[in-house]
Amino acid sequence: MPADFNGQWVMVTNENFEDIMNAIDIDFATRKIARHLTQTKVIVQNGDKFETKTLSTFRNYEVNFTVGEEFEEVTKGLDNRTIQTLVTWDGDKLVAVQKGEKANRGWMQWIEGDLLHLEIHVEDKICKQVFKKKP
Numbered sequence: 360m361p362a363d364f365n366g367q368w369v370m371v372t373n374e375n376f377e378d379i380m381n382a383i384d385i386d387f388a389t390r391k392i393a394r395h396l397t398q399t400k401v402i403v404q405n406g407d408k409f410e411t412k413t414l415s416t417f418r419n420y421e422v423n424f425t426v427g428e429e430f431e432e433v434t435k436g437l438d439n440r441t442i443q444t445l446v447t448w449d450g451d452k453l454v455a456v457q458k459g460e461k462a463n464r465g466w467m468q469w470i471e472g473d474l475l476h477l478e479i480h481v482e483d484k485i486c487k488q489v490f491k492k493k494p
């Protein structure tokens with residue numbers, strides 16, 4: 360049985376988000392708005408199949424994947440790049456490797472109690488986000 364990420368998760372902390380936005384060349388005006396957003400993560404998981412939405416008042420981002428199956432991800436509304444993404448399990452952690460123009464791009468996501476942890480990395484930058492499960 361893989362870990363269960365199902366639910367709605369509301370952002371409580373977002374460290375170094377600006378660094379990640381800079382690393383993927385998000386312009387100043389967009390960064391200025393984006394850095395204040397409280398993001399909500401909506402996850403529908405069926406075993407290894409994931410439908411994910413990252414929602415905010417400014418922009419939403421949807422990506423669906425199956426663990427172990429590489430796919431083409433278009434980061435629409437973010438940096439609008441096309442990357443090759445592979446998500447795998449590392450124990451109960453989800454680990455995404457995103458191959459493309461930017462080196463060392465990817466994320467790790469795991470659950471601790473009623474908190475969802477997400478670490479996004481690009482080049483030498485790491486953004487650490489924590490979300491709390493909606494009851």
Ligand code: VL7
Binds near residue numbers: 380398
């Ligand atoms: C998705 C944002 C910053 C651009 C707008 C900010 C809008 C709300 O893929 C991701 O998460 C995975 C794991 O949880 C989904 O399955 C991260 C958000 C990354 C990077 C880019 C700033 C412009 C914020 C969408």
